[in-house]
Amino acid sequence: MSYIKFESEKLRSLCYDAFCKIGFSAEESEIITDVLILADLYGIKSHGTQRLARYYQSIVNKSINLDAKPEIVFETPVSAVIDGHSGMGQLTAHYAMTLAMEKARNVGMAMVSVRNSCHYGIAGYYTKMACDAGFIGISTTNSDSIAVHTNSKQAILGSNPIAFAMPADPYPFWFDAATTVVPRGKLEVYNKEGKPMPEGWAIGSDGKVSSDAEHVLECLFNKTDGGILVMGGNTEEMGSHKGYGYSMICEILSAITSFGNTSNHFARVKGQGSTLCHSFIVIDPKIFGDAELMKKNLSVFMQELRDARRADENVPIYTHGEKEIICMKKMLKEGIPVNMSTVAEMIDLCNNVGLDSTKYLGDVDVSSAKVINYDKLYK
Amino acid sequence: MSYIKFESEKLRSLCYDAFCKIGFSAEESEIITDVLILADLYGIKSHGTQRLARYYQSIVNKSINLDAKPEIVFETPVSAVIDGHSGMGQLTAHYAMTLAMEKARNVGMAMVSVRNSCHYGIAGYYTKMACDAGFIGISTTNSDSIAVHTNSKQAILGSNPIAFAMPADPYPFWFDAATTVVPRGKLEVYNKEGKPMPEGWAIGSDGKVSSDAEHVLECLFNKTDGGILVMGGNTEEMGSHKGYGYSMICEILSAITSFGNTSNHFARVKGQGSTLCHSFIVIDPKIFGDAELMKKNLSVFMQELRDARRADENVPIYTHGEKEIICMKKMLKEGIPVNMSTVAEMIDLCNNVGLDSTKYLGDVDVSSAKVINYDKLYK
Numbered sequence: 001m002s003y004i005k006f007e008s009e010k011l012r013s014l015c016y017d018a019f020c021k022i023g024f025s026a027e028e029s030e031i032i033t034d035v036l037i038l039a040d041l042y043g044i045k046s047h048g049t050q051r052l053a054r055y056y057q058s059i060v061n062k063s064i065n066l067d068a069k070p071e072i073v074f075e076t077p078v079s080a081v082i083d084g085h086s087g088m089g090q091l092t093a094h095y096a097m098t099l100a101m102e103k104a105r106n107v108g109m110a111m112v113s114v115r116n117s118c119h120y121g122i123a124g125y126y127t128k129m130a131c132d133a134g135f136i137g138i139s140t141t142n143s144d145s146i147a148v149h150t151n152s153k154q155a156i157l158g159s160n161p162i163a164f165a166m167p168a169d170p171y172p173f174w175f176d177a178a179t180t181v182v183p184r185g186k187l188e189v190y191n192k193e194g195k196p197m198p199e200g201w202a203i204g205s206d207g208k209v210s211s212d213a214e215h216v217l218e219c220l221f222n223k224t225d226g227g228i229l230v231m232g233g234n235t236e237e238m239g240s241h242k243g244y245g246y247s248m249i250c251e252i253l254s255a256i257t258s259f260g261n262t263s264n265h266f267a268r269v270k271g272q273g274s275t276l277c278h279s280f281i282v283i284d285p286k287i288f289g290d291a292e293l294m295k296k297n298l299s300v301f302m303q304e305l306r307d308a309r310r311a312d313e314n315v316p317i318y319t320h321g322e323k324e325i326i327c328m329k330k331m332l333k334e335g336i337p338v339n340m341s342t343v344a345e346m347i348d349l350c351n352n353v354g355l356d357s358t359k360y361l362g363d364v365d366v367s368s369a370k371v372i373n374y375d376k377l378y379k
Numbered sequence: 380m381s382y383i384k385f386e387s388e389k390l391r392s393l394c395y396d397a398f399c400k401i402g403f404s405a406e407e408s409e410i411i412t413d414v415l416i417l418a419d420l421y422g423i424k425s426h427g428t429q430r431l432a433r434y435y436q437s438i439v440n441k442s443i444n445l446d447a448k449p450e451i452v453f454e455t456p457v458s459a460v461i462d463g464h465s466g467m468g469q470l471t472a473h474y475a476m477t478l479a480m481e482k483a484r485n486v487g488m489a490m491v492s493v494r495n496s497c498h499y500g501i502a503g504y505y506t507k508m509a510c511d512a513g514f515i516g517i518s519t520t521n522s523d524s525i526a527v528h529t530n531s532k533q534a535i536l537g538s539n540p541i542a543f544a545m546p547a548d549p550y551p552f553w554f555d556a557a558t559t560v561v562p563r564g565k566l567e568v569y570n571k572e573g574k575p576m577p578e579g580w581a582i583g584s585d586g587k588v589s590s591d592a593e594h595v596l597e598c599l600f601n602k603t604d605g606g607i608l609v610m611g612g613n614t615e616e617m618g619s620h621k622g623y624g625y626s627m628i629c630e631i632l633s634a635i636t637s638f639g640n641t642s643n644h645f646a647r648v649k650g651q652g653s654t655l656c657h658s659f660i661v662i663d664p665k666i667f668g669d670a671e672l673m674k675k676n677l678s679v680f681m682q683e684l685r686d687a688r689r690a691d692e693n694v695p696i697y698t699h700g701e702k703e704i705i706c707m708k709k710m711l712k713e714g715i716p717v718n719m720s721t722v723a724e725m726i727d728l729c730n731n732v733g734l735d736s737t738k739y740l741g742d743v744d745v746s747s748a749k750v751i752n753y754d755k756l757y758k
Contacts, residue, residue, distance in 0.1 A: 073668075074667060074668045076487050076666045077486075077487070078457070078486060078487040078488050078666055079487060079488070079666035079667060081667050081668060107456075107457060107486065108455050108456070108457040108458060109457050109458070109488060109489075109490060110488075111488060111662065111666070113667060136631070148690070149684060149687070149696070150696065150697070151689055151690050151691065151694045151695070151696045151697075152684070152687040152688065152689065152690060152696050153687075153688050153689065153690040154687040154688040156683060156684055156687055164624070164628050164631075166631055166635075173627060173631065175624040175627065175628065177618070177620070177621045177624060179621075181611075181617060181618050182618075198616055198617075200617060203690065207689070207690030207691065208690075225688055231610060231611060231618050231621055231622070232560075232610060232611070233617075234690065237577055238560060238577075238579060238612075239556075239560050239561075239610050239622075241556070241699070242556045242558075242610055243610070243618075244699075245543070245554040245556060245699050246625070248552060248554065248698075248699065249543050249554065251680065252515070252543075252545055252552065252677065255680075256545075256673055256676055256677050256680070257664070257667045257673065258667070259667070259668065259669075259672065259673065259676065262680050262683075264680075264683060283490065285636070287455045287457055287458035287490070288453060288458060288460050288492060288636045288637070288638070289452075289453040289460060289638065290638075293638065294635055294636065294638065297635055297638065298631065298635050301630065301634075301635070301641045301643075304535060304641075304643060305528060305531070305535055308528065308531040308532075308533040308535055309531065309532055309533040309604055310530055310531065310532065310586070311527070311530050311531060311532040311582065311586030311587075311613065312530065312586065315530045316530070317528070317529065317530045317531050318529070318530075319627075320620070320623070320624050320627065
C-alpha cells in the first residue's frame, strides 16, 4: 500500500485542530491528540491517526457522546468505579488514570475501573502516564467479541489487551499486547493483500483452523461462528488455556469490577453510546522501599536480557518498549508514514469540519486511495 | 508408568506426620501438607506429594532452612517486603498471603512481596486462600532459569507462573499457569517415556526448535544454551513477545519489588539456602461496591463461556478451575494415584524419619520402582 510521510507535528496540529472543531475543549483535544500521535510514533499504526475517520463517524452518529463527562459512581481511598457515559475513551481513560495516580500517591496503590466507555487507543498510553511519574502502571480494556476460547467456535472474548509499565534506564519496561494471537487489524491487512494467514491465528465458521482472513472477518462481522484464537492457539498442548486465562483476567479487571458489559455483551449503538470497560492500576514502588534502587535493579536485569546469547546472531534481542523508542526516534526525524486511504480520510475530515487540509498535509494526490467502508467492517 | 491409588487422608497423614518428625511444628506441618495435598487433589501431580523426597533432601542438605522464620523488612499499610531466610516456601508464602489479606481487609487492596524463599508449591493455593475469603487473589513466583526469551538461546527467565482467583458460583475463577509453553516437568515425562516432544516447546543448544527432551533437560542442567520456550513459542508471529512479557511481569512483581534475585541469579546452595521470590496481591471486591452482585455477574459470564458453541461437539468447554474441582471430587472418592517411584520414595522417607510406612501405604511392592536421582535433574 502506498503512503506519504508527514512531520509528526503537522499530524499533531491536524488532529488537535480537528478535535477542537468537532467540539472538544482545547485541553480535551490535546489529550486525545497526544494518545493518537504516541501510537503513530511508537509504530502502532492501527491505533494512531488512522482512526480519525472512525472516531469522527462515531461522534457524528453518537455512539461516542461528545458532551459526556466521566462520573465517579463508587469510590474509596484506593479505588473508584467510573461511568464513562459513552464519552471519548481517551478522555475517560486519562481521567481515570489520573485519579488512580492521585490515590496511589496518597495510599501507595490504587485501582480505578471504568464502564460504558469507548475505544481508548493504546492501553500503553495510560501505563506510560503512570510510568513517567515513577509508578508501576497497569491498564486493561475489553472490546467487541472477536476471540474464541479453548474449544469454542463462538467468539465471546475481546482482543483484551493487558498493558504494564515500570520505570527503567535507558528504556522503561513497557508491555502492551492483545491476549489474542493477533489483533483484528492483522487479519484486515492479510485480507487487503489477499494473502493466506499463517495457521494458528484464527478458526472459521466450521470450528477448524482457517487461513482465510476474509472469511474470518465476515464471521466476526456477522457474529456467526469463527474468530481469532487466544494466545496459545486452540489446543492446550500449546497453551491455549493460558491465553484464555489472561483474556479472562482482562474481562474481570475491566468489566466485572466496573459492573459493566463483558465483551460478548458489547454494544456500540448509533445514538446510544458504547459499553467498553477499562481498568487502571497504579503501584508506587516506594511502598516496597528504595524506588531508585528498584529501578536500577530492573535496568540491570533488562540489560542482561538484551545481552543474552542470540538464537540467530543476526537478529537482535529486545526488551519490551525498546522497539517503540527506536521507532519514535526514527519517526520524529523522518516523519510518520500515512497510507493513502488514511490521507484521503484526513482530507475528508478537514473538509467536513471546516479546516484547510493543505495547511497540514500540503497538496497531495489521493486519487489512488482505496475508500474503506467502516460500516462494513465494524457493526 | 505403574501407580497405586491411596486415600487422600492416608497421604495427608503421612505428609503431616513426616513434616512433624522432620522438625516442623504441628501448625507448620499442617500448612505444608495442605498445600501438597491440594495439588494432588487438583491433579497437579508435579507439585503434590511427589515432591516430598525433594523437600526432605533439601532440608537435610540445608538449601531449605528448617528453623527460618519469615521477616518483614519493609512495611506500609498496603504492602510488605518479606525476607524468607530460605525457610520452607509454603510457610513463608502462607504467612505472606495471610498478611496481604489482613492489609486488604483494612485498606481494600494490598501487595506483599517475598525474597530468599524456597519452592512454594502451586501458586494457586495462595490465591485460593484469598478467594475463599471473598477476595480477588493474585500470586506469582520466579524459579530457576529454564525459559528462553524471544530470539535468545540462553535461558534467563523462570517458569514464572501467574495465578489469579476470584469467587464465582458454582466454581471460582481459578487460573494458575506457567508463562512458558510447558513446565519442565512435561519435558521430564517425555524424557522418561522416550517420546519426541511436539515442536514449539523448546529449543536446543543450537538455538533451533528441538523435539529431544533429554537434550533440552541436559542443557538446563548444565546451564548451556537451550531451554523451554515462553508462551507463544520463539517467533513474534505467534506471540512469543507476549509470553516473554508475562514472564517479565512475573519477575517484576516477584523479584524486582522484593529486591531479590531474578531467575537468572537464582541460587539453591547446600547449606546456604535458596533465593526464590514470590508476590501476593489481594483486592477486596467491596472497594468497587456490591461484592455479591460482582460475584453473580462473574458467575453468569463463566456460564456463558461454558455454554458457548463447541468447535468439536464431543469436547466440552471448561472455565478455569473447573477441571480441578472435577478432579478433586473424583480423587476424594477413588483415591489419589501415586506412581511407583514416588511410593518408593515415601517408604524411604518414612524409614529415614522413623515412621512405619505400612500405617499409611499398606504393604506395597515397590520392586518395580525406578529410582530418580534428583541431584542429576536439579542443581
